[in-house]
Amino acid sequence: MSTRLANGGRLLNKSRALSFKFNGRNMMGYEGDTLASALLANGQVMMGRSFKYHRPRGVVASGGEEPNALLGLGEGGRFEPNQRATTTELFDGLVSASQNHWPSLEFDVGAINSKLSRFMPAGFYYKTFIHPRAAWKHLFEPIIRKAAGLGAAPKDRDADRYEYTYHHVDVLIIGGGIAGLAAAKSAAAGGVKVMLVEQNAHWGGRAPVDGAVIDDMPAQDWIDATVDELSALDNVTLRTRMMGAGVYDHGYVTCYERIADHTPGDGRPRHRLWRIRAGHTVTATGAIERPLSFAGNDIPGVMLAAAVRDYAVNWGVSVGDRTVVVTNNDDAYRTAIAMKKAGLDVPAIVDARPSVTSALAQEARDLGIRIAEGSGVAKVLGGKCVVGVEITSQAGEGAARETIACDAVAMSGGWSPVVHLWSHCGGKLIWDETHSHFRPDPDRAPLGDKGQAFVTTAGIASGAMSTVDVLTDAYAAGKTAAKAVGGKATRKGAPKAAAEDEQDMAAVWLMPQGAGYDLRSKTWLDFQNDVKVSDVQLAAREGYESVEHTKRYTTLGMATDQGKLSNINGLAVLADALDKEIPQVGTTTFRPPYTPISLGAITGEARGELFMPIRQTPMHDWHVDQGAYMEPVGAWRRAYTYPLKGESHEEAVNREVKNTRENLGLLDASTLGKIIVKGPDAGKFLNMMYTNMMSTLKPGKCRYGLMCNENGFLIDDGVVARIDEDTFLCHTTTGGADTIHAHMEDWLQCEWYDWKVYTANVTEQYAQIAVVGPNARKLLEKLGGMDVSKDALAFMEWKDGTLGGITARAYRISFSGELSYEIAVPANQGRAFWDMCLEAGEEFGLMPYGTEGLHVLRAEKGFIMIGDESDGTVIPQDLGLHWAISKKKEDFLGKRAQLRGHMTDPDRWSLVGLETLDSSVIPDGAYAVEAGTNALGQRSMIGRVTSSYYSANLDRGIAMGLIKHGVDKMGDVVEFPTIDGTGSVIKARIVDPVFYDKEGAKGNV
């Protein structure tokens, strides 16, 4: 059983005890503990159950590569699933719970899956999708859904805040171990701006644990001195608890800073996502130890050898009293030696190599540790904890030579450089035969905007395996990086480490080499996703040759592992099964982030009110104060309707549209796009932009225009006013203002760049108020200052002047068919003018109306709305707008495309009005059908509803729609099936789309 040792724990502050909870039990730890070390100190080795078979699983690693110890942390608004116990710093009051079990961690019903594992081989899910179908739906799925899955999703709103920050730096060094520190020294000496980040709270990585000696100092002293030295430099920034998450194009790097994970609720943001532009990036990301593949390697108590050492040295925790070390390399001997020195028992070092003669082996022998050479583990004995190991000959098939009782197994399969960040943006790898790992190929680095390498690896991340080589390589990497960004080269030499005499490792991909099926089917490659050696072999037999396919079929290295622990061992097994070399099989793709980052960090401040900027008209506050129901229109918020007390939205809209037709309505139309087009060629340019002829428009006049794209489809509409010979003001739809302005600029800058035209988007410079209804003129006359009589300001004319003392431009245009003026005033006068209208209009029965009223009024008149009648596949001809398409112009955008055969096809659906026989309102978007079926056996479709409203003025439902041969079928009745499940059909008669005041008498006053 794991426990806290009396001595050791270099990271602990034993004067500060902390209490925390695990599955409801109170436990104690110390400041400096991780949650994993504190759990081990409390005897808790088992920390969860596996994904598929619900096997008991203990902590395996001591860092971000941990696959098993994923816990639910916190409660309520601070609950977060799948948090690694190994990278969670302990704090007082921490609450944690294990995952993926039911009903409890110790007793789990789903563990029956493990007994059934023979029936759940690789690709089980895919296979059951095929047959028997019924079994999937009724048998497998319900059971699997209940049993499978990692942690539960949080239910409450996140109580924390998060933020982004942006940073530019010459050299970014990721990883604050001795390699990162050495690289920072040489890069900083080059006089460039350096940033060094470390994912843990401590500098120096694992060198102090491994007992390195640097510049004749113990590693920790050298680290402290170097950090002090770097801190004193103005050109160096140091940050801990900050992980390099992803490396992207042209030197863009994201880093994930965990500011307040260990101090929740202290007011600081919990996480910060750094978006860094680095001139050159150095990845000093270290290496990850590989597990060994032997039967029972997933039983709680079997851990990576370096992790066992970390827990003892860093946190004063022993994983067990009797630890058997299993290895194929020298490094694991350090664990055996550390255990022995901590006063614990190491019954044997089981080494797959036939003969071991290195200095480390000699040291172990001198301590009295037995070394079983040429040996392997046949299987680990135990269920929820290790009780012993069977030792066998590595070259054999697994016959037990002896059984050794133990309560922990420390395994080491060698070390793999962390190549993730190097690979994210295209860095390539080479296979290193000596160390049996992939390492970065410096000749095929990620390339930047000038074709230059923009990432350099440093230390063990480069594949430098000894401390001497690590420091030499890292110091050179720092120099390279500084030089790449124009720094000067330092002449100082690299820090010197004491030499370490190590014997080469042996590649061991299966232990023992000839393990039979029984052993292989209990030999885990991926602990988190429950992938065994036998699964990968099965996939190979079933024809999966690509490593990417095998990954998806077996789920090897998926989820949070992302090729950290399982990668190389899985590749090796696959290569062997395919009878290929490992480099031929290759690796799966490494994708960011390196370890999962929180959704909160990705969201940053963009939530609630800050989710997106809201555009507000000058009268916005009045609408809100009035209790208007606001709706989003693009980034704007517009008043949909202004309900009075006790009124429903429908009732309010009905009142507003009736009042506008009978008395006087007021609409905030400020959001309409307003683009000034100016210059000697402005008319010629607008002739290309619009389907109509704009160049012939006289100053003082307005013209309604349509815009199409080069594909012929209608994209926008609006009223164009000619201000003077050189100047036009183009109104666009609310949503179209920015895109139409950009569209104009595109053509002006890239196609007709020799035409003398400027454009300016002045949408927000004006407040625009529509004064609509029979009393509109009376109101403006009362305000005074401008002659707005029929003769002085005729329909489709505009005029500058003042109204009520405010500078105003009055357009006599109408989107309702009523007598109507749109008054543009400077934006900062908008609210004053609005208030003035409200006060003066009282005696004329003025009421404001919102966007829904606007829609009903325009639909009553058969006016189209971009986005309702048009949807990107509609041409103006479909909408009966031939009158607005010039036949005289040689060219305009979309003209050529509208000549194509299918654009002139008489079978195209055309716009008509629709009147239901029973006066009801047809659902918007309803489809019209006729007898017969199409090629797919579906009902023949002949059209659809594009707009549909209840018209209070006509007291009936009115609609517009696109119907095949519609204009030729006036008076016909078409059927619209409902989708409410009753099978009922709505019948509507095809009519003229102008429902109200067909002769236009109301506006002609």
Add this chain to the structure above:
Amino acid sequence: MLILECPYCGVAADETELSPGGEAHLVRQGPGSSDQELESYLFGRKNPKGVHFERWRHSYGCGKWFHAARCTMTLEVFATYSAQTPVPPKNVINAIKAKRPDWEGWT
């Protein structure tokens, strides 16, 4: 995230400041063009693995459209230049040839 230097304002702009505009140097086909010419103008695009000419707009900067010559595989940027040129300028062609001797040239 790419960095492209805007040839108008000289800013080394992050991709977030820019809007992509697809292939550069398309020749507009208006009235009088054949159906094939129109189809190629509207829908035919090169999509090469290697040297490519693109339109970009410095939307959140000076607002100008410009062209970029770029390698779609390595993301190396050979040059950015004025959008007001129907074919890539000589110096841009030379810059690409210097970096990619095997490039088949502008077509």
